[in-house]
Amino acid sequence: MGTPEFPDLGKHCSVDDCKQIDFLPFTCDRCTQVFCLDHRSYNNHNCPKGNRGDVTVVICPLCGKGVRLNPDEDPNITWEKHVNTDCDPSSYEETVEKKKKKCPVPRCRELLTFSNTIRCRDCSVEHCLKHRFGPDHGCAGPKKPESRWSSLLASAEASISRLGADLSQKLQFANGNSEKMPEKNGKVTVDVCPKCSRGFREPGDLLKHIDKDHHGTSKA
Secondary structure, three states: OOOOOOOOOOEEOOOOOOOOEEOOOEEOOOOOOEEOOOOOOOOOOOOOOOOOOOOEEEEOOOOOOEEEEOOOOOHHHHHHHHHHHOOOHHHHHHHHHHHOOEOOOOOOOOEOOOOOEEEOOOOOOEEEHHHOOHHHHOOOOOOOOOOHHHHHHHHHHHHHHHHHHHHHHHHHHHHOOOOEEOOOOOOOOEEEOOOOOOEEOOHHHHHHHHHHHOHHHHHO
């Protein structure tokens, strides 16, 4: 086996009826034996561990869930474990509906699968290819942000406006720039004496003040 330069080159096939020398042999990843090109597959050399990597899933008719069968365990035992632990017949309808998701457009019965599902970038709802555009599924557009911040901003602006009006009114009253301050935001009107800039809430009090304190000045 091999050559003088490479004495370890090549190995015999492990199949008894073959025993062919193969200079590029294949090692089975299940039984770890060496085989030639013709017997490299699990079936061709009857690998005793060839089915351990296979995955078999059975859909439970009671709950609609998938049950994975263990190659090293009796399927009846696996099924009994599922029925006693994980099986819930009440969730069958919910499980089936999740698996058979349909397009939300009214009267559209198209099932949404991996290849025909489009998520609208405006409303973020999945639709079939036929109704992927906004006008086709009555897209409401992107969701508006919550009005909480806008209401807070409007309230702050209103407070600042009222504060500015109050400050302006007080400055105007102190400087005597107006003989009468108009009523605003439900506040009482104030009349200002043209002589001393003193304010009065009632017009009668202003007249009494002028007759009493500025009578001689008004005559002059």
